[in-house]
Amino acid sequence: MSGRLIVIGLGPGEAACMTAQAVEALARADWFYGYGPYVDRVVALDDPRRVVSDNREEGARAREALALAARGECVAMLSGGDPGVFAMASAVCEQIERGPEAWRALPLEVVPGVSAMLAAAAACGAPLGHDFAAISLSDNLKPWALIERRLQACAGAGLVMALYNPISKARPWQLGVALERLRDVLAPQTLVIFARAAGRPDEQITTTTLAQARAEQADMATLVIIGSEETREVTRPGQASLVYTPRFAPGWDPESKHSAC
Amino acid sequence: MSGRLIVIGLGPGEAACMTAQAVEALARADWFYGYGPYVDRVVALDDPRRVVSDNREEGARAREALALAARGECVAMLSGGDPGVFAMASAVCEQIERGPEAWRALPLEVVPGVSAMLAAAAACGAPLGHDFAAISLSDNLKPWALIERRLQACAGAGLVMALYNPISKARPWQLGVALERLRDVLAPQTLVIFARAAGRPDEQITTTTLAQARAEQADMATLVIIGSEETREVTRPGQASLVYTPRFAPGWDPESKHSAC
Numbered sequence: 001m002s003g004r005l006i007v008i009g010l011g012p013g014e015a016a017c018m019t020a021q022a023v024e025a026l027a028r029a030d031w032f033y034g035y036g037p038y039v040d041r042v043v044a045l046d047d048p049r050r051v052v053s054d055n056r057e058e059g060a061r062a063r064e065a066l067a068l069a070a071r072g073e074c075v076a077m078l079s080g081g082d083p084g085v086f087a088m089a090s091a092v093c094e095q096i097e098r099g100p101e102a103w104r105a106l107p108l109e110v111v112p113g114v115s116a117m118l119a120a121a122a123a124c125g126a127p128l129g130h131d132f133a134a135i136s137l138s139d140n141l142k143p144w145a146l147i148e149r150r151l152q153a154c155a156g157a158g159l160v161m162a163l164y165n166p167i168s169k170a171r172p173w174q175l176g177v178a179l180e181r182l183r184d185v186l187a188p189q190t191l192v193i194f195a196r197a198a199g200r201p202d203e204q205i206t207t208t209t210l211a212q213a214r215a216e217q218a219d220m221a222t223l224v225i226i227g228s229e230e231t232r233e234v235t236r237p238g239q240a241s242l243v244y245t246p247r248f249a250p251g252w253d254p255e256s257k258h259s260a261c
Numbered sequence: 262m263s264g265r266l267i268v269i270g271l272g273p274g275e276a277a278c279m280t281a282q283a284v285e286a287l288a289r290a291d292w293f294y295g296y297g298p299y300v301d302r303v304v305a306l307d308d309p310r311r312v313v314s315d316n317r318e319e320g321a322r323a324r325e326a327l328a329l330a331a332r333g334e335c336v337a338m339l340s341g342g343d344p345g346v347f348a349m350a351s352a353v354c355e356q357i358e359r360g361p362e363a364w365r366a367l368p369l370e371v372v373p374g375v376s377a378m379l380a381a382a383a384a385c386g387a388p389l390g391h392d393f394a395a396i397s398l399s400d401n402l403k404p405w406a407l408i409e410r411r412l413q414a415c416a417g418a419g420l421v422m423a424l425y426n427p428i429s430k431a432r433p434w435q436l437g438v439a440l441e442r443l444r445d446v447l448a449p450q451t452l453v454i455f456a457r458a459a460g461r462p463d464e465q466i467t468t469t470t471l472a473q474a475r476a477e478q479a480d481m482a483t484l485v486i487i488g489s490e491e492t493r494e495v496t497r498p499g500q501a502s503l504v505y506t507p508r509f510a511p512g513w514d515p516e517s518k519h520s521a522c
Contacts, residue, residue, distance in 0.1 A: 009383075011280065012373075019375060021277040058508075082375070084382040086508070090390025093505035097495045104497040110383035112273075112375045112460070114280060114343070121345040122270075122371035129351025131411055133394040133420060142510035146419070150392055153418035157411045159394060199373070234358045236365040244354035247319075247347070249403035 003069040007083045009113020012199025033065045034078035058091035070102045082115035086164045117162035120195030120223040125242035132160040137174045155185040163224040176215035191227035264330040270343045270374020273460025294326045295339035319352035331363045343376035378423035381456030381484040386503035393421040398435045416446040424485040437476035452488035
């Protein structure tokens with residue numbers, strides 16, 4: 001049996017954002033599984049090796065791909081961004097654990113990619129330059145109360161937050177409520193970034209404050225970054241503003257590496 | 262003035278882990294600034310365009326690069342992994358904010374890369390498959406008490422943690438103390454991953470438990486991942502174990518998308 005499953009991160013969207021390792025892995029594959037828009041990026045529409053499915057069918061998609069790999073095929077499972085961040089790598093591992101023994105004997109490769117939050121951060125400066133958290137606002141797979149608890153714990157501890165899956169047709173109210181809960185903990189002038197299609201030609205970065213931020217500023221293609229108290233905006237003549245979080249805590253001088261208090 | 266500064270993420274180490282965008286940006290540069298081992302990856306040792314400096318001189322390195330860009334040169338600032346995660350992008354933004362007006366007028370590009378935590382996660386399965394935090398254990402730039410508070414807040418909220426800068430000659434005790442504090446919050450069987458040189462030919466992944474983990478298992482090239490209560494290990498015949506964090510909270514059935522409680 002020579003079958004294997006390769007979970008491949010395609011990065012934020014443009015072919016130039018893919019790693020050479022991902023391009024090489026794509027060249028080895030006999031089949032390409034994934035959510036349609038991701039498969040569209042790298043496999044022609046009339047290619048018979050495409051197997052596309054809806055973005056809410058991760059479990060079934062993983063099982064089908066594993067079954068095909070167990071029959072000796074080299075199967076690629078495609079993810080946008082990085083496959084290990086709210087994406088297919090975990091779904092595949094779940095099915096390997098639950099499935100037949102043959103699936104556990106299969107070689108599995110995970111090819112990392114540039115995740116959406118890294119592309120979003122690069123597009124506006126360095127908002128993730130200090131401690132941060134990545135939190136999914138989707139309550140499909142966890143209770144909403146747990147999401148609120150995590151948002152408030154991270155905000156209270158001074159972490160910047162990258163919010164994945166902020167809004168969709170099926171989850172219209174979650175981002176608005178999340179912003180409300182964050183207003184209980186963070187100052188009104190805390191910076192909020194709406195990074196839509198980061199790393200793609202239609203990229204759109206909007207920086208606002210927590211007081212001004214509205215859920216309607218996000219859609220399914222948006223990554224939302226909530227700054228910490230330290231996150232700063234630098235206006236520039238003739239250039240877009242930079243948003244960054246300093247590497248040092250307040251009162252610490254980065255040059256002397258001692259407290260300036 | 263046609264000068265510009267490009268902060269480039271080289272990914273975890275192998276050339277194949279670089280994006281095409283990073284390769285293209287390197288080709289445009291007149292000068293290459295960075296910590297020696299990063300510059301060594303992409304610029305020959307006898308190349309006169311190399312400007313290497315120690316890894317504790319980020320501020321001075323950023324100022325020198327900005328001054329050269331302001332004189333009209335295309336200057337590359339190299340980072341391992343992703344430049345926005347505990348790396349040079351934030352250091353550059355700091356100096357742009359503090360420096361002369363001419364630096365704010367310069368075009369700045371940040372080219373994202375595959376960060377160490379994504380490479381480490383890909384090497385062992387999908388430990389970052391659910392909500393997680395990235396925390397630096399370096400107390401050069403923030404007080405140790407703040408680091409402990411963040412570790413305990415994130416652990417208490419059920420987030421997986423990727424620990425950057427776990428240990429060095431100058432910071433020998435921090436990881437050991439961090440593990441002690443985490444033992445106050447997390448169960449002894451919580452999984453801990455020591456990912457050394459992830460994404461490089463000498464990659465070494467060690468999975469253990471919080472009870473068994475020892476600081477000596479890490480060095481400067483190690484990324485440490487602390488699992489949540491949900492993080493699981495799947496043993497496989499003839500294959501390395503997989504470590505992953507399920508996409509769903511305990512008691513939630515990922516197939517029905519309803520609570521099974």
